[in-house]
Amino acid sequence: MSLTRRDFIKRTSLAAGAITLLSGTKVNGLQKNYPKGWKGNLRVKEIPSICEMCFWRCGILGNVDKHGKLLKIDGNPVHPLTHGRLCARGNAGHKLSYDPDRLKYPLMRVGERGEGKFKRVTWDEALDFFAEKLLQIKDKYGPESVGFFPHGIQARFFEHLMKGFGTPNIVEPAFAQCRGPRDVGYKLTFGNNVGSPEPLDFENTDLMVFIGTHIGENVFTGQNTQFSNALERGAKLIVVDPRFSIAAEKADYWLPIKPGTDTALLLAWMNVLIFENLYDKEYISKNAIGFNQLKNHVKKCTPEWASKITELPADMIRETAREMGKLLPKVGLHPGRHFTWYGNDSQRGRAMAILTALLGAYGRPGGIYLSSNIPAPKYPSGKNPKPAPRADGAGSLYPFASRGLGVTNGLVDATYSEDPYPIKGWVVYSQNVLQSIPDPWKTKEAINKLDLMVVVDVMPMEQIFYADLILPEATYLERYDDLYTVKNAKIPFAAIRQPIIDPLFESKPGWWIAKEMAKRLGLEDHFSWDTIEDYLDYRLSGLGVNLQQIQAKGIVEYDKGTPYYDFSKPIKFKTKSGKIELYSKELEKYGFDAMPNYEATDEVPKGYFRLTYGRSPVHSFARSQNNEILYAYQPENELWLNNKIADELGLMDKEYINLENQDGIASNRIRLRVTPGIRPDTVFMVHGFDHKSPLLKKAYGKGASDTYLMSRYKVDPISGGTGMRVNFVRIIKNGEPIMVSGAVSIVSKFKSQKDNVQKPKKKIIMQQTETSEEDEGC
Known part of the structure; x- marks a missing residue:
């Protein structure tokens, strides 16, 4: 806990909060004019592209020697969001291409599902088999009986193929397992999704508010740099998180909230802003409808009411609301990213959007700026058949779920139940359905009902053991992908991914696989371009450049002027009323609450942790x-694990233990991090460990998997978002559970004061505020 602000700013501006690898966070010598693209006497060529080590897709420069070997990866200094900075993952990307465990050849299953027996086949054999099986399913059940699970821009060509094939069942985890409920909440309020990256105007903000937002740990170098720059120039920070995160370390106010009670806090903040006349009255009167209903709705949602629910001091709730009111409209309330927590998350998104509106911060400097469109035309294509109704419930069972991104768990459920119709084929592209979707046992049971499962991937994740066909994709460093357009930037831009090295082994780029499959499925008119270069040239034509011109820098910007509303003129929002809708008649029409209410989540069982x-x-x-x-x-x-709990249980820092969830499912062993920086009723782990594939020789069996402890989840009825923070675990040591005998007070709540620069920051303990039994609820 001794990290200083100065250390934090240095770290986040270079490597996003925790670690820097190699020497390439800033590219040396890029101002020199190296002849023919070669870098001085080193004979190293720099090729710009975009990263895919995560979904942020930062600008990169691949350093390639004269033999065509990729030596290292640096940041691209002309990238508008990252400016040459690159995180640890981006620096290490070349090790993906050169991973000896990567998928090298097409493989076809010869044993039972899950057995891991495959034979090597040629690409023609693999694609002929793939096409034959798809057409068999189409003839017997209809094209809608094939589900597609894509991830990333590399999957767009396959998505185009599957739409041409006729299936409506395309589902991406980015919606139902991530930001879907958030986008639904903001769209119902303002008429627009938040989008990605989140368009927060940290350059001009005076106050940042994070609710479960782990900037500094989720690593988008551009946003982390903006965040650290805002701190350095004196912007204030409120962090709501049961864990003392990197962001909480830098906060003026850390609110270690009881998990699942965030909406109560948001309603109490609204109460203070409205009844102390701190909200932006002019902004609301000109641009919003439903204010009187909202005022009546939150009248009883006092800080004292919320304090009993959130276990935060009422004085702290009131003081942080006043801080927002004092600094509005330049308040950057981060909408959050991974938003699927408790199954009622769309209404939490609504509450955050409404609070943003009360602060007058939407479409204004210092708050949330506006996204723009980029004129990158789609390549002319054949007409898609009219699809059948979706099987996942998007747009029907879940009326506000995205029909474009779908409900991932809904498609698993439909496959398992064969309701509303059988799903007999899955094509899984660059996502790991056994690590990204909760209740992996049900996913396996659903897979066993399939006639065909095809996996397109770079690495041999656990799901390949259940596949009938495995197709090795070239890594992001070895291929072209579709044009990447970024609308959520103050100056929107387009970027290209281009090959830095040739595809290794027998791997192929996704566009090639999709185009070859189109020939076999009679969909050639959907891929009428001759080469991928022709395709990209056409898409770039709307921006006034061609592929050759953009290849030198990798980026083209499209300046559409100021990204804020001009409030000197009447503003028409993209809602049905044309106004910000504090009271949602759309929600009311479908039988949902027109304004957000707090709904209690399940309490932590005795002896367990959330x-x-x-x-x-x-x-x-x-x-x-x-x-x-x-x-x-x-x-x-x-x-x-909280240190007081560890002391009571006789557990030591760095000790290995196991976990068991409420349904008796045990984890692999995991090392303890004993800390006062987490509530005693809560434990936390990083997602993505304990891989089940022995073909991943390093990752296999290392750490514990949160996904495999998620045997339960709750689905948001508005959006279909999959709430995954509804599972509880207890600690197992030497094969036996060890229990907490008594109550332990929650972690201290404090306000941290920014003193003069010459003085160290102080933390001032705030005592829990007593609340009256007569205080009425909200």
Whole structure:
């Protein structure tokens, strides 16, 4: 806990909060004019592209020697968001291409599912088999009986193929397992999704508010740099998190909230802003509808009411609300990213959007700026058939779920139950369905009902053992992908991914696989371009450049002017009313609450802890644990456990234990991280460890898997988002559970004061505020 602000700013601005690898965070000598692209006497050529070690896709420069070997990866200094900075994962990306465990050849199953017996086949044999099986399913059940699980821009060509094939059942974890409920909440309020990256104007903000947002640990170098720069120039910070995260370390106010009670806090903040006349009255009167209903709705949601629910001091709730009111509209309330927590998350997203509106911070400097469109035309294509109704419930059972991204668990459920119709084929592309989706046992049972499962991937994740066909994709360093357009930037831009080295072994880029499959499925008109270069040239034409012109820098910007509303003119929001909708008639029409209410989550059973999880600055989800460099820095995850609990149970820091969830499911062993920086009723681990594939020789069996402890989840009825923080675990030592005998007070709640620069920061303990029994609830 001794990390200083100065240390933190240095670290986040270079490597996003925790670790820097190699020497390439800033590219040396890029101002020199090397002849023919070669870097001085080193004979190293720098080739710009975009990263895919995580979904942020930062700008990179691959350093390639004269023999075509990739030596290292640096950041691209002309990238508009990252400016040459690169995190540990991006620096280590070359080890993905050169991983000896990667998939090298097409493989076809010859044993039972899960047995791991395959034979090597040619690409023609593999694709002929793939096409034949798809057409058999289509003839017997209809094209809708094939489900597609894509991830990333590399899957767009396959998504185009599957739409041409006729299936509506395309599901991405980015919605139901991540930010879907958040985007639904903001769209119902403002008429727009939040999008990615989150368009927070940290350059101009005076106050940042994070609710379960792990900046500094989830590692987007551009946003981390903006965050640390804001701190350095004096912006204030409120962090709501049951864990003392890196961001909480830098906060003016850390609120270690009881998990699952965030909506109560948000309603209490609204109460203070409204009834102390601190909200942006002019902004609301001109741009919003439903204020009187909202005022009546939150009247009883006092800080004293919320204090009993959240276990935060009422004075702290009131003081932080006043801080927002004092500094509005330049308040950057981060909408959050991984938002699927408790099954009622869309209404929490609504509450955050409404609070943003009360602060007058949407579409204004210092708050949330506006996204833009980029004129990158789609290549002319054949017409897709009219699809059947979706099987996953998007747009029907879950009326506000994205029909484009779908509900991942909904498709697993439909496959398992064969309701509303049989799903007999899965195509899984660059996602690990046994690590990204809760209740992996049900996923396995669903897979066993399939006639066909095809996996397209770079690494041999555990799901390949259940596949009928495995297709090795070239890594992101070895291929072109579709044009990457970034709308959520103050100056929108497009970036290309281009090959830095040739594909290794027999791997192929996704666009090639999709185009070859189109020939076999009679969908050639969907891929009418001759080469991938022709395709990209056409898409770039709307920006006034061609592929050759963009290849030198990897980036083209598209300046559309100021990213804020002009409030000197009437503003028409993209809601049905044309106004910010504090009261949602759309929700009311479908039988949901028109304004957010607090709904209690299940209490932690005696002797158990609530299982929470998050990201690491070293790893990306469950995809990077086998990377040689990243493995060296973090070979396994740890379990955060409160120090008072550890003392009571006789447990030591760095000791190995096991976990068992409420359904008797046991974890692999995990090392303890004993700390006062987490609530006694909560434990935390980094997601993505304990891989079950023995073909991942480094990652296999290292650490514990949060996913395999998630035998339960709750589905948000509005969006279909999969709430995964509803599982509880107890500690197992030497094969026996060890129990907490008595109550332990929650971690101290404090306000940290920013003193003069010459003085160290102080932490001032705040005592729990007493609340009256007569205080009415909300």
